Amino acid sequence: MRLKARYNFLQQLNFEALYNTFLGLESREQIFALIGAGVFFLFLIGLPFSLASSKLSGLEDQLEQGQEKQRQIVHTLDGYKQLQAQLKSLETRVGGGFDETITTTMEQLAEKAGIKERIENIKARAPTPSEMYDEVSTDVRLTKITVPQLIDYLYQIENHPSLFLRIRQIQVKRRYDNRQLLDVNFQVSTYKLQGV
Numbered sequence: 001m002r003l004k005a006r007y008n009f010l011q012q013l014n015f016e017a018l019y020n021t022f023l024g025l026e027s028r029e030q031i032f033a034l035i036g037a038g039v040f041f042l043f044l045i046g047l048p049f050s051l052a053s054s055k056l057s058g059l060e061d062q063l064e065q066g067q068e069k070q071r072q073i074v075h076t077l078d079g080y081k082q083l084q085a086q087l088k089s090l091e092t093r094v095g096g097g098f099d100e101t102i103t104t105t106m107e108q109l110a111e112k113a114g115i116k117e118r119i120e121n122i123k124a125r126a127p128t129p130s131e132m133y134d135e136v137s138t139d140v141r142l143t144k145i146t147v148p149q150l151i152d153y154l155y156q157i158e159n160h161p162s163l164f165l166r167i168r169q170i171q172v173k174r175r176y177d178n179r180q181l182l183d184v185n186f187q188v189s190t191y192k193l194q195g196v
Contacts, residue, residue, distance in 0.1 A: 102124065102136055102137075102138045102165070102188065102190050103122045103123075103124050103138050105160075105163065105165070106119075106122050106138060106140055106157075106188060107119065107122065109153065109156045109157055109160075110142075110153060112156060113149060113152050113153040113156055114149070115142065115145055115149050115153060118142045118143060118144060118145045118149070119140070119141070119142060120141040120142065120143045121139070121140075121141040122138055122139070122140050122141075123138060123139045124136075124137075124138045125137040125138060125139065125187075132193065133191045133192060133193050134191070134192045135189050135190075135191055136189065136190050136191075136192070137168065137187050137188065137189040137190075138187070138188055139185065139186075139187050140184075140185070140186055140187075140188060141183075141184070141185050142182075142183070142184045142185075143175075143183050144175065144178070144181045144182075144183070145181065145182050145183075145184060146180065146181060146182070147182065150172075150182060150184055154167060154170075154186075157188055163190065164190060164191060165188055165189070165190050166188070166189050166190075166191075167186055167187070167188055168186075168187040168188070168189050169185075169186060169187045170184065170185070170186035170187075171184065171185045171186070172184050
């Protein structure tokens with residue numbers, strides 16, 4: 001229907017009458033009429049290009065935003081995969097790192113660190129069950145120990161090659177008789193996943 005209306009408009013437009021009217025104008029008016037017709041045709045030709053250009057610009061912006069969102073999603077997925085790997089590693093360590101003889105292990109590590117004679121007391125605590133894991137802890141009391149010896153001992157506990165041991169609480173006091181030596185109390189825990 002629209003196409004038909006356009007053709008009706010073109011049929012009603014009498015080009016011969018327009019041409020005769022143009023020839024009847026003075027030369028100055030003819031120049032203005034030609035300039036006006038040129039501007040009109042440039043507008044008719046330029047308008048679709050301008051609209052298409054703005055539409056393309058909008059599509060480019062949308063594409064850029066989409067690519068940025070895609071990068072964010074990929075970054076989030078990478079972070080999620082890293083967290084999954086860390087969780088799996090932790091589950092493996094906890095699953096296979098339970099120490100049934102934690103008090104014996106504390107004595108062995110103290111001997112390795114050269115401070116076995118500094119152990120005043122090692123006392124096992126009752127297991128603490130939870131929904132996901134059981135926690136077995138022991139309290140360790142050291143006396144007359146130096147800072148480097150303490151650091152070495154704690155490092156060996158936390159970085160045991162096969163057991164999952166964590167220091168939960170620690171209290172450090174300087175001795176009054178020798179300010180270079182420390183008395184230390186701390187709690188070490190090991191964990192066993194439920195169903196393992």
